[in-house]
Amino acid sequence: MAQISVPSPADFHVHLRQGKLATLVTPHVREGGFALAYVMPNLKPPITSTAQALAYKAELEAIDPTVEYLMTLYLSPDLMPEEIVKAKEAGIVGVKSYPRGVTTNSDGGIESYEMYYPVFEAMQRVDMVLNLHGEVPSDAATNTHVLNAEPQFLPHLHSLHKAFPNLRIVLEHATTRAAISAVKACGPTVACTITAHHLALTVDDWAGQSFNFCKPVAKFPDDREALREVIWEGHSRFFLGSDSAPHPAHSKATSTPTQGCAAGIYTSPILLPLVAHLLESFGALDKLDGFVSTFGRRFYRRDLGAEQTDRVVLRKVSSIVVESTYGSGEDIVVPFWAGKEIGWKIV
Numbered sequence: 285m286a287q288i289s290v291p292s293p294a295d296f297h298v299h300l301r302q303g304k305l306a307t308l309v310t311p312h313v314r315e316g317g318f319a320l321a322y323v324m325p326n327l328k329p330p331i332t333s334t335a336q337a338l339a340y341k342a343e344l345e346a347i348d349p350t351v352e353y354l355m356t357l358y359l360s361p362d363l364m365p366e367e368i369v370k371a372k373e374a375g376i377v378g379v380k381s382y383p384r385g386v387t388t389n390s391d392g393g394i395e396s397y398e399m400y401y402p403v404f405e406a407m408q409r410v411d412m413v414l415n416l417h418g419e420v421p422s423d424a425a426t427n428t429h430v431l432n433a434e435p436q437f438l439p440h441l442h443s444l445h446k447a448f449p450n451l452r453i454v455l456e457h458a459t460t461r462a463a464i465s466a467v468k469a470c471g472p473t474v475a476c477t478i479t480a481h482h483l484a485l486t487v488d489d490w491a492g493q494s495f496n497f498c499k500p501v502a503k504f505p506d507d508r509e510a511l512r513e514v515i516w517e518g519h520s521r522f523f524l525g526s527d528s529a530p531h532p533a534h535s536k537a538t539s540t541p542t543q544g545c546a547a548g549i550y551t552s553p554i555l556l557p558l559v560a561h562l563l564e565s566f567g568a569l570d571k572l573d574g575f576v577s578t579f580g581r582r583f584y585r586r587d588l589g590a591e592q593t594d595r596v597v598l599r600k601v602s603s604i605v606v607e608s609t610y611g612s613g614e615d616i617v618v619p620f621w622a623g624k625e626i627g628w629k630i631v
């Protein structure tokens with residue numbers, strides 16, 4: 285296959301940041317081949333109201349009006365069922381839950397789900413999507429750490445699905461065979477996003493390499509195999525959410541003993557060619573359409589109409605070397621795969 289075209293690719297999990305960094309990274313959604321961005325709410329302060337979400341959407345549209353932005357709210361004790369109704373009416377699509385302290389800007393995250401049941405009840409009623417960062421916080425007392433934080437979260441997924449069978453839930457950025465099995469075992473209202481970088485990395489790639497460090501961390505080779513397998517089999521409840529999460533290079537490459545490096549991998553500017561490259565590497569290039577466009581769109585009810593012909597064309601090339609940086613000065617960001625080769629190019 286020398287050329288392949290994909291209908292209106294959609295990235296169902298992306299961090300577009302704010303201020304100067306947003307100005308740099310928002311146009312990279314389109315540059316990376318994508319027409320739709322499902323926008324995460326973990327800003328400073330987090331997006332907890334309809335008004336904030338709409339203001340942020342306007343900010344993003346002012347930067348690049350060619351992308352469709354689907355907005356989300358940050359689950360916190362401030363979020364009330366009445367706000368859910370208001371958000372739905374304003375076109376906001378989902379609510380993102382972060383367990384406390386597990387990733388970037390998650391200090392206001394949740395500790396227990398029961399207290400949010402009235403909010404989930406309202407979401408189920410008005411048909412909004414619950415997006416789960418599926419990890420529990422590390423805790424020495426229960427032997428919980430970055431490598432088992434996701435499997436230990438999965439009972440929460442099951443109890444939420446059981447309590448709210450009609451609530452659409454997305455387990456975000458799955459990294460383990462256990463998570464893939466857990467989502468498969470759920471009904472049609474539960475889906476799962478998979479990032480590009482977790483199709484490439486394992487623990488060995490981030491231990492000692494801070495630019496490959498993200499949450500959830502990449503796991504074992506067999507886990508990566510499970511992510512690849514579910515795409516290869518074309519399971520329609522598993523689709524792309526890049527979790528592209530830019531951080532200024534200085535916060536990724538820290539060497540101070542008192543400050544750890546930021547968690548996040550930046551894939552937006554190369555996303556579609558990278559995903560094609562990775563799917564090709566494990567014989568799943570024929571599933572590209574489903575994985576980056578139709579499966580996610582169907583779950584989110586953003587199906588393409590027959591009149592929509594916004595196809596992105598990729599051409600096979602001998603090699604393209606990924607840029608080493610984007611931006612300038614303090615705000616330089618380093619993309620995933622920097623300096624390495626990709627075999628596909630957007631034309």
Ligand SMILES: [Zn+2]
Pocket residue numbers: 297299324527529
């Ligand atoms: Zn994320």
